[in-house]
Amino acid sequence: MNRKQRASVVYQVLIGILAVMAVGIAIEDVVKGLDRAWSIVDTVILWIFVLDYVVRFILAGDRKRFLKENVLDLLAILPFNSMFRGLRIFKVRKLLRISKVTTTTARFARVCSYGFRWTRNVRAFLNTNGFKYMLVMTVVLTFAGGIGIHFAEDMSLEDGVWWAFVTVTTVGYGDISPHTLPGRVVAGILMLTGIGLIGSITSTLTSYFFSGRKERSYREELVEGMKNQLDHMDDMSEEDLRQFVELFTMLWNQSQSLAMEERTAYNYPARVHTGRGNRMNQVYQNILSRRSCRSFTTEAVKQEDLELILKAGVNAPSGMNRQSWRFTVIQDKEKMMELAKAVGTVLGRGENYDFYRPDVIVLVSNDRENSNGLADCACALQNMFLMANSLGIGSCWINQLKTICDDERIRPLLDSYGIPKEHIVWGIADLGYAKEEPKEKVKDEAVIHYVG
Numbered sequence: 001m002n003r004k005q006r007a008s009v010v011y012q013v014l015i016g017i018l019a020v021m022a023v024g025i026a027i028e029d030v031v032k033g034l035d036r037a038w039s040i041v042d043t044v045i046l047w048i049f050v051l052d053y054v055v056r057f058i059l060a061g062d063r064k065r066f067l068k069e070n071v072l073d074l075l076a077i078l079p080f081n082s083m084f085r086g087l088r089i090f091k092v093r094k095l096l097r098i099s100k101v102t103t104t105t106a107r108f109a110r111v112c113s114y115g116f117r118w119t120r121n122v123r124a125f126l127n128t129n130g131f132k133y134m135l136v137m138t139v140v141l142t143f144a145g146g147i148g149i150h151f152a153e154d155m156s157l158e159d160g161v162w163w164a165f166v167t168v169t170t171v172g173y174g175d176i177s178p179h180t181l182p183g184r185v186v187a188g189i190l191m192l193t194g195i196g197l198i199g200s201i202t203s204t205l206t207s208y209f210f211s212g213r214k215e216r217s218y219r220e221e222l223v224e225g226m227k228n229q230l231d232h233m234d235d236m237s238e239e240d241l242r243q244f245v246e247l248f249t250m251l252w253n254q255s256q257s258l259a260m261e262e263r264t265a266y267n268y269p270a271r272v273h274t275g276r277g278n279r280m281n282q283v284y285q286n287i288l289s290r291r292s293c294r295s296f297t298t299e300a301v302k303q304e305d306l307e308l309i310l311k312a313g314v315n316a317p318s319g320m321n322r323q324s325w326r327f328t329v330i331q332d333k334e335k336m337m338e339l340a341k342a343v344g345t346v347l348g349r350g351e352n353y354d355f356y357r358p359d360v361i362v363l364v365s366n367d368r369e370n371s372n373g374l375a376d377c378a379c380a381l382q383n384m385f386l387m388a389n390s391l392g393i394g395s396c397w398i399n400q401l402k403t404i405c406d407d408e409r410i411r412p413l414l415d416s417y418g419i420p421k422e423h424i425v426w427g428i429a430d431l432g433y434a435k436e437e438p439k440e441k442v443k444d445e446a447v448i449h450y451v452g
């Protein structure tokens with residue numbers, strides 16, 4: 001779990017604790033009223049929630065939608081008491097009665113607001129790992145066990161249910177031990193149920209806080225942003241509209257590609273053979289058409305395309321899922337040529353060596369202690385090359401750095417890029433638009449060898 005996720009967990013827990021405290025204080029105020037100390041605590045909590053609401057409102061991308069989805073939060077922070085306290089200047093009994101009723105109603109509304117604020121999180125927790133089913137099963141078995149022990153041990157029904165509850169929650173039956181065989185069977189089942197419940201709670205907490213809150217994918221964020229743009233279409237400029245159409249076209253092509261993959265998954269050999277006139281599987285076509293590019297134009301790679309390429313690299317497989325790699329992106333041409341010149345000098349290729357002058361280079365490095373480091377980086381580079389090809393962007397693998405990372409003329413540059421000293425740069429991805437279509441090369445399929 002990264003720092004952002006840890007901060008999110010701490011924030012949710014603290015806000016949850018404050019919400020529970022606020023509910024208790026609000027109920028106490030409605031029933032008995034608050035003394036000065038608790039009034040101060042209530043005010044402090046209220047201002048914390050006000051600050052929380054204001055900050056979330058400022059950071060919200062779509063504030064209109066935020067207001068719609070957080071009505072209860074807004075209701076919870078409205079200072080109803082202060083609003084109606086001003087009515088006391090009127091010596092009119094009717095208005096004072098209205099003030100009292102309305103203030104009590106507002107207090108009740110605040111209790112409801114605080115209470116329902118976290119229902120989404122509670123539902124999410126109950127749905128994690130199917131915990132709600134375990135909970136229901138435990139309750140059913142507890143009552144069934146209570147009824148069973150009532151007949152087996154001749155207890156009253158109330159004592160039997162209570163004994164079953166204690167057995168499940170403490171994984172034991174304390175001072176009351178069943179003497180009959182049916183009673184001991186019931187006790188054993190209830191103890192196993194208790195062990196299962198405790199294990200389920202532990203695993204559910206772990207899953208909910210550490211792995212249950214996944215960050216949205218780049219595609220999901222893109223779609224969400226496009227939805228927001230549609231809500232404000234009247235304010236969009238011609239450039240905004242052009243970019244919107246380009247993004248929509250890209251997403252549509254990706255969706256069509258995924259749909260084609262699904263349709264061809266069970267008929268792969270027949271559909272990928274171009275000689276039969278059938279439509280080729282687009283993933284397979286992308287693999288066949290990708291070629292190394294060693295001559296680039298000066299046209300810049302779009303940032304959204306670069307992010308998709310990097311996302312493809314990050315989603316490559318890695319040994320034991322260690323993900324110990326690092327992707328260092330260099331777009332500054334001076335820094336790029338400085339590194340190329342150093343590599344050319346060290347390897348005797350001359351100071352004019354230039355990595356073929358791409359628009360962007362990505363240094364893919366990994367921990368030298370990782371025995372799978374080279375394989376992990378190779379998978380990531382291949383993913384990036386294929387993604388680049390699908391976007392019409394040329395690519396080339398530059399592999400010179402793998403043996404000279406620790407050279408005194410190279411390491412200071414890598415240090416300045418933030419690449420850890422324990423990392424080896426296993427490959428560099430050249431990215432840019434090709435000056436001309438790379439020539440197709442015949443691949444030798446005779447290397448395929450079947451055994452058995």
